Amino acid sequence: MRCYCVLHHGQDLELVEKPIPEPQGTEVLLKVRAAGVCHTDLHLWEGHYDLGGGKKLTLAERGIKPPLTLSHEIVGEVVSSGPGAQQAGGVKPGRVALVHPWIGCGECAACKRGEENICIKPQALGVARPGGFAEYVVVPHPRYLVDIDGLDIAEAAPLACAGVTTYSAIKKFGERIGTDPVVIIGAGGLGLMAIEVLKALGGKGAIVVDLDPVKREAALAAGALLAIDARAPDAAQQIQQATGGGAREVLDLVGATPTVSLAMASAARGGHVVICGLMGGDLTLALPVIPMRPLTLQGSYVGTLQELQELVDLVKRTKMKAIPVRQRPLAEANEALQDLHHGRVVGRTVLVP
Template identity: 45%
Template structure:
């Protein structure tokens, strides 16, 4: 198979040839047709996360090995089942969304379809080759969700961007439809979050970003209010847009600055769900946590049950589309650099020549 891989962190992706894997046990060989380019790929490419005063957390310390074909938002065709696979109605040639956040496959979390909580992660595009390649391996048929007529470029984003925001939004619900929900970040995650909230019938969606262009895209997607994050008074402007301190904030950036203004904008009993991996650290006045009965919760991607649920919503026609830019697989490095330079509205999705 051919892959566009990180061979050295921070250096251009290289096209390499690897043996096409033979599916063993319950594995399923997938011929990749579409792969989303996610902001998390930038961290993997750079090889580290910023932990603020604690320094850097290197991906190699977590078991990531190079060369690596990244890409965890994958749509492809089933090419071959392993000898022990139970297809469950799937067949060779079917086009499927691949759930990438897989684990050991045997622990209670994995067997409960909550693989993203496994303590031995084997995520596609992170710990093993993913969608920046002509082929990849799904560990089991249960990690495959039939496309069912969806646009494959858009559907690829549901495997990360979609279920990540779906899972995070579920953590702040239920809320009255008119209760403002604040989303920090108007990239691919933010636009998918707006789409999910609209599909759930939510009426007040406040979006915060540093880019006026991305805020325009958020408005077009259905945000009711937007806030340009600039200066020291972002929290005040969020509260002005929301009509007061807010009950729910989903921080899709999750950096030092965003954590500070999110915390400051919460009302009594408010909840901040942290999703992004921008990096840094959060310093909070501890007495305010109990005095204001606040909740700060991390949310790590989503599970395969949530992917199935989200795909059903999309197949019903209730989930609005986000802007998609298609680029050929062999332009993976250029796509990654466009994302790094902040030149992407919505999502870039890499497509195979035969897609």
């Protein structure tokens, strides 16, 4: 089978021919039908995260080394399965499913609680295990297959990361979303997805902040109440004005020093800031601000299998609109990564083998 792999961080993905894997035990072999291109793929391709102050967290320190087959937003068609998977059911050849990629070790306390996404020994597809930039992918157990009947295959793929990440983050705000607009920083694939999820959940609306006028336009077209230029010197004041004195919920999908600073500066007293983005940097905080304002600062990392199932149900039930998706052949994996790296993608690119 053809795979596009990271053989050396920072260099073009290379076409590698590999034997089609034989599923063992509970494993299921899927033929990849669509594989989304996410910002995390860029980090995995570059090989590090920026911790600020010149410090970097390398993937090697997290036990992730090339060769890597990226893409964790996968829709595939069941081809075959191991004997253990057949006992578990649901692996009829030809079944088309969205793959939950945020898989853990299955044994630690987090996994036992169903929070495999925060496992201490993560086994995520497209990160620790081979992902979707290939003709076939192995999924460790049929329980990670989510039915998407009635949904478009390419439009469903981004639900596995952009979708579940924003759904899990927005849920952390609780009932506030019904009464106060959420400030969303970053109008890339995740930002547009967050606008749709918020609408589907009956939220009051989104105030979107981005540097790029094209992405702000896309956010307004998706139904954002307002789009603010992140570079405007008075961006924080504009947010405060639009929210009647300060944002009660801020979702930072960028996670860089300037965006988290903006989130803190524009939050209301009692505000709740959730950070999902991994662009990197650091922040010095005056600690009395946390109790005195008082602020909630929370991280959110992708989502659980249950949350992905809830999201897919929500999409089906509310006919939630998909974000703009551009399909490209798998052979254009490098061009697709470069376009994302240079900010030229509105919505999501999905590769099709």
